[in-house]
Amino acid sequence: MLVILLRYLKGYLVIQLNGHSLERFLNLCANKNLYLWNVKKNQEGYLCSISRECFYELKPIAQKTKTKLSIVKKQGLPFFLFYHRKRKLFFAGVLFCLISVYIMSLHIWDIKIRGNYSYTKEELLKFIQQEKVCCGMKKSKLDGARLEEEIRKKYDSISWVCCEVKGTQLIVTIKETSDYGKKSKFKAPCDLVSNKDGVVLSIITRNGTPQVKKGATIKKGDVLISGVVTLLDDAGEPLETEYVSADGDIIAQTVISYHETIDLYYYEKQYTKKEKNFFGATIFTKYFSYFKNHGDYSHYDEIQDTYTLKLGESFYLPFKFHKITIKEYNLVRKKYTEKEVKEVANRKLALFLKHLKEKKVEIIKNNVKIEVMENQCVLQGDIVTKEAVGKVQKISRENNTQETKEDTP
Template sequence: MKQIQGSFLTGYVTILVEGNNPELFLQYCADQEILVWNITKVSSTSCEASIRLGDVHQVDELIHEGLTITVTHQYGLPVMIKKLIGRKEFLFSIGICLLLILYLSNIIWDIKINGVPKDIEKKITKQLNTYGVHTGALGFSIGSPSEIQQKLLHDIPELLWVGVEKKGTTFQIEVVEKTIVEKKEINGPSNLVAAKEGVVSYVYISKGMPNVKVNDYVEAGDLLVSGNISEDKEKPVLVEADGEVVAKTWYEVSVTIPLKAEYQELTGEKEKKLYMELGDVQVPFWGFGSSEFEHVQTDINRTPLHFFKWELPINIIESIQHEKTYRKEQRSKKEAIKVGKEQAKNELLLRLDKNAKVISEKVLHESTGNGKVKLILYLTIEENIAKSVPINQGD
């Protein structure tokens, strides 16, 4: 019967009806839309039947004189729960077991590092320990995989790429190690020519014949060092020219500096809060109350809980609030010019060889307006201008 489907979830009982014409009473209950099933004639004055647990009170109200009703058996989930509630020790044991399983399901039991030799693997393992990532650590107490990935790339220069993935209770780390790419050799002899115009400051040649000297002015493409080391034009001896030709070069750069500057700085103070998230509901269990900081920068890490290999719809949210301060600075024109010069030099040096350095600076143009100072600077740089080009032996 469809009417009794799900009766286990709602609960039902077996009743014994005793008295005159118990069948008529059960029929009367059915007429009152009380579901009755499994009716059994026990004797001429008693019948047994099943009714829903929620209908027991209504049946008691329908009883009339000369009849008695006795509940002989109770079935279903509500009955089981009621019995369990009465056995507090059993419930406590189940709760402890579930919490223990939940705890063990969210512990890191293994860390697998693939793709690197043993010495790099040891270095990665040591670095992971400093982040709190080790066997036995709680999964939600450490950073997210992407955060760990960025830290490893920053702290271990030997790594080219890192992939971090958390699979259940295992951290799997795939690593690609940097390979040292040796400078590609030019096939055959070569010359050194000027990459840009400049005035030669000094010449250091390890192989080849110099074609310029100190204080010579050269333009882009001029021959600096020849790969032909023979004085006999008919029998040239060709080598790969090697060395440095450092020259003074010139750049014109422009920069704009505001007279009013506003900075955001982290003080280093922070507060940590932990939440349990279920759907749209977040329940705090560590770090209650509002932040004491006036301005904060918040970092959020969300870690799902696992039960064995299954991911639960429950997340542990770690909220780290960093104290942030704002600082306003009113610069004078002189201070703005000083800041602008340093900014222009630093931006230019980032585009040049690492050994390049600024020799002198000159302000070509200076203007002030709309709370800003605009500068056009003429910078003299000392840098290596030599570049290698192959010798065409057919010429």
């Protein structure tokens, strides 16, 4: 492949050899180190290819062997340029194209976000845009480290961010932590208070004074582990009060009351198979689309497909094409049968329980009952769960000062 490309770049000739001692001609060429290729026998003699420079050295050999040389074809870039030397606009176009591709390669034309599952792409893109990083900005002006820092600052549950520029694409890879929220890295003195009602099943204190015991009933807002540690002297009198950041694991049995109603009547989309296609384009950062006509469709779905032009894997160009499809549908009022509605209800409940399990909540008992009434289906009941409770609450400064004042006399 490379050899073919090199031959094309240097330019070569396809020549016809006529004469009586063509084999001798070939041998002499080889002796003079003239490279010949694609030697083919035809009716008149031999057809072969030779590079542009070597052709001039053939003359003495041809005279010696009485061989007639005739050029059949001239191929390669030098000949191509020579033939088209008068087409100034063409060359100007090629030059312009090369320069514009180079200039476009200096900018960012696509932002991709990877690794997000609780934050939407749109939300992150909006934040990135607020940080003055957008499609069309110069690559040299992009400060990846600063952007990473800002994202980490803004979103607490993003533990790791990596901004990488590949071609003309900015790839922001994030990692989200799952167990954020319960314990923060507070350095200020704080209590651990309950965020739910329930019964304490186990309590492990790492830092602070425990306020509840196993089996105690707790209510939302109750202090579970206090950040105030009082040191007692031998007589059992308070000697010193220390404020720490309370930390520990409290597992409690909680009750979630679940209530949900499902209407037996519902609307279903029935597509009429009527659809219209429209096209639009984004050039640089401007969006163009010709007049979109929704016609007489009263209800319709709009589906937009976007194609970005790119060279190779990661050289995204600032041209996007949009295909907008509008599908008409009619709304049909329907009623669930008892069997259907129970299925829907069971699915909803299963989804709810699945979400709970994702939050590492253990389900002990599920008392939810499904009742089908005349117009609606009601899901009602309690779910007994076992989960970690506790949230951080700062110890207010005023209380502290008062307490310390009270302590001192």
